[in-house]
Amino acid sequence: MTAAPFTAVIDTAQVIVCCGAGGVGKTTMSAAVATAAAQRGRRVVVVTVDPARRLADALGLVDGLGADPEAIDLADRIEGDGELWAMMLDADVELERVIRTHATTEEQARRALANRFTRTIGDSLGGTQEYMATEVVHRLVNDDRFDLVVVDTPPSAQALDVLDAPDVLVRFLEHPVFGLLMGSGGRRMRLLSAATQPIVRAIGRVIGSDVLADVVEFLREFSGMEASFAARAREVRAMWRDDSTAFVLVTAPRVDTVDETLWFDERLAEHGVSTAGIIVNRMTPSPPISVPSGFDDDLVEWSEWMTQLATAEADAVGPLAERADALGAPLMLVRRLGADVHDATGLSVLAGYLVTTS
Amino acid sequence: MPPIDGSVEESATDNTSAGLPWLLPDGTLPTGRARALVLLVVGKGGVGRTSVSAAIATAASRDGLRCLIVGLDGRPTLRQLCPVGDGPEVKMVSAGTALEDYLLDVGFGGFARRLATSGVIEVVGAAAPGIHDLVVLGRVKQLANDGAWDVIVVDTPAAGHAASMLTSVDGLLDIVDGGPIREQALAVRDMLSDPTRSAVVAVTLAETTPVNETTELLQTCTEVGVRIAGIVVNAVESAPASPIPSGVRGAALWRELHDEAQSRAKAAMAEIDRVHAIAGDVAVAVLARRPVAGMDAATVGALARDLAGGSA
Numbered sequence: 001m002t003a004a005p006f007t008a009v010i011d012t013a014q015v016i017v018c019c020g021a022g023g024v025g026k027t028t029m030s031a032a033v034a035t036a037a038a039q040r041g042r043r044v045v046v047v048t049v050d051p052a053r054r055l056a057d058a059l060g061l062v063d064g065l066g067a068d069p070e071a072i073d074l075a076d077r078i079e080g081d082g083e084l085w086a087m088m089l090d091a092d093v094e095l096e097r098v099i100r101t102h103a104t105t106e107e108q109a110r111r112a113l114a115n116r117f118t119r120t121i122g123d124s125l126g127g128t129q130e131y132m133a134t135e136v137v138h139r140l141v142n143d144d145r146f147d148l149v150v151v152d153t154p155p156s157a158q159a160l161d162v163l164d165a166p167d168v169l170v171r172f173l174e175h176p177v178f179g180l181l182m183g184s185g186g187r188r189m190r191l192l193s194a195a196t197q198p199i200v201r202a203i204g205r206v207i208g209s210d211v212l213a214d215v216v217e218f219l220r221e222f223s224g225m226e227a228s229f230a231a232r233a234r235e236v237r238a239m240w241r242d243d244s245t246a247f248v249l250v251t252a253p254r255v256d257t258v259d260e261t262l263w264f265d266e267r268l269a270e271h272g273v274s275t276a277g278i279i280v281n282r283m284t285p286s287p288p289i290s291v292p293s294g295f296d297d298d299l300v301e302w303s304e305w306m307t308q309l310a311t312a313e314a315d316a317v318g319p320l321a322e323r324a325d326a327l328g329a330p331l332m333l334v335r336r337l338g339a340d341v342h343d344a345t346g347l348s349v350l351a352g353y354l355v356t357t358s
Numbered sequence: 359m360p361p362i363d364g365s366v367e368e369s370a371t372d373n374t375s376a377g378l379p380w381l382l383p384d385g386t387l388p389t390g391r392a393r394a395l396v397l398l399v400v401g402k403g404g405v406g407r408t409s410v411s412a413a414i415a416t417a418a419s420r421d422g423l424r425c426l427i428v429g430l431d432g433r434p435t436l437r438q439l440c441p442v443g444d445g446p447e448v449k450m451v452s453a454g455t456a457l458e459d460y461l462l463d464v465g466f467g468g469f470a471r472r473l474a475t476s477g478v479i480e481v482v483g484a485a486a487p488g489i490h491d492l493v494v495l496g497r498v499k500q501l502a503n504d505g506a507w508d509v510i511v512v513d514t515p516a517a518g519h520a521a522s523m524l525t526s527v528d529g530l531l532d533i534v535d536g537g538p539i540r541e542q543a544l545a546v547r548d549m550l551s552d553p554t555r556s557a558v559v560a561v562t563l564a565e566t567t568p569v570n571e572t573t574e575l576l577q578t579c580t581e582v583g584v585r586i587a588g589i590v591v592n593a594v595e596s597a598p599a600s601p602i603p604s605g606v607r608g609a610a611l612w613r614e615l616h617d618e619a620q621s622r623a624k625a626a627m628a629e630i631d632r633v634h635a636i637a638g639d640v641a642v643a644v645l646a647r648r649p650v651a652g653m654d655a656a657t658v659g660a661l662a663r664d665l666a667g668g669s670a
Contacts, residue, residue, distance in 0.1 A: 021403060021404065022402060022403015022404050023402060023403040023404015023405060023568075024404060053567075053570070054567055057566070057567065252404070253651055254651050254652060255651055255652030256435060256652060256653075257404075285615065287611070287612065287615055288607070288608040288611060288612070290607070292603070292606035292607055292608070292609075292612070293606075294603040294605070294606045295600075295602075295603070295606070296598075296600035298598040298599055298600050299598050299600050299602070301598070302597070302598040302619070303612075305649045306615070306619075306649070308649035308650075309649035309650070309651070312649065312650050312651035312652075313651045315651065316651035316652065336618075337618070338617060338618030338619075338621040338622060339621055339622070339625060340565060340566055340567075340625070342566075
């Protein structure tokens, strides 16, 4: 199958989700994808869910990024009306926004935010960070300032949670155990009913009664918000599966990383999402086949070392090429550069590889 | 390319062992210990943490130590990276089953199973942040007290997670007022804060972001009171000293590649200097990058020799 060029993706998508294993340069590549789109005239916002400063570093921002989009100066590298914006997900800020959105009264929002469990939920409930990411993307998609949202996700295992995230909190709030804790009425605690007593006592024995009291209090604060959360979950689920959302896999030319990428591609397919492109980052360039006779021993050793590495990497990437071919999706091999990318110039170089190779 | 010697500094003893003493509290091999020394190997994704874990375990086995290597992420790769036969024993510990196992152990009996199937475990996990990390560390502590091993090498999850794993104990002690989880947290804290029982080995690349993350991780270790046994700078590339002679065929391309190699090697040296600066008295080992796209037991064996500080 002939692959559509990657430019078709960055020219038309409304959301591009960059997924991949840890340590493959995903954050930098997200910024490069966003740069490429901005250079082609789109108004792009790139959002990172990575708490590390990688996106800020890649964009050359010494002061880091905030929880609101910030315009990035690409100087004269932009065509037409293109713009590049960037922001970082702050889960705490976002949680507060979410609660204020869904709360029925200001008093309910205040109480929910004051709850100790609300404040620790980000660490404790798997997928909370990802849930907040979906909220941010949903908001940015509906923001008139932008026509493309590029999302830099956490490493692949958790990235799947981005797809599941909208359902996580709903599932949590509707968990049968909480039903038990809350009593069938939902509003009033009936902790001492005969049926629930052993389970409640057991939980209390394991985690201590204070924690349990906090959880029950948390559920009381959130009761009434479930319907609003569920409605949003449906919208976001539709957004992730919409044709205008493109999932791009970022990977490295290593056997284990390639395996993880193929595994992830299968999981995406199971979620009803197909991969729109695969970017292999940091490919070692092959040196010329013949080593010049004038080379000193250390140069000969170095060139052999590099040839061996480039060959091993090309072999490792083979299965990805096959998969991309079967998908009809572009495969971009991005050459390893001499230095880390930490400014607009470096991003432009990477962006150049993305729009010219396929 | 000339290999970079596994230059290990501060290996304080004249012990002739294959590679472990620099990671030990007093530089002597912990043979015949009643409780195993636990080495938690930490590092962000892509730095080669699993390979280095396997190399440390391989070195320990070569030293004649009874060594166990524990994987936490459920990936089967660990087994393929360790020599078969007289190599380290490999074991997987999963957060999901560790809590259930623990509840069974502390006398919840069949009730633990009912809790698991009813979804209560999931809820307990969500209610007390870090509880899964705690039971995993609790399981490691249990293995260490078993007496069957001298050294236990733990391949921990990625750096951000490793930090929360270490802080989970204090976090839980703050919020859980009683019960078996609190007892477990106290026991795990005892293990982590005893430098003769446990220590962290940080793995990084000679690149800015991983070194920054290592710095943060080491701060967390200090705050939590965990001994830092050593820092391994992995996959370092060097560049040939000789210049590309003029007039050779393809000189322009060769020069471009050569310049890139030089600039990467220079940046790597600067990062290694930063590692030394943050390391203070902590030992630092530098491992050369291998020209491979995947790891196997043979390559790990070579890394293990480099860790020893001698040449392969």
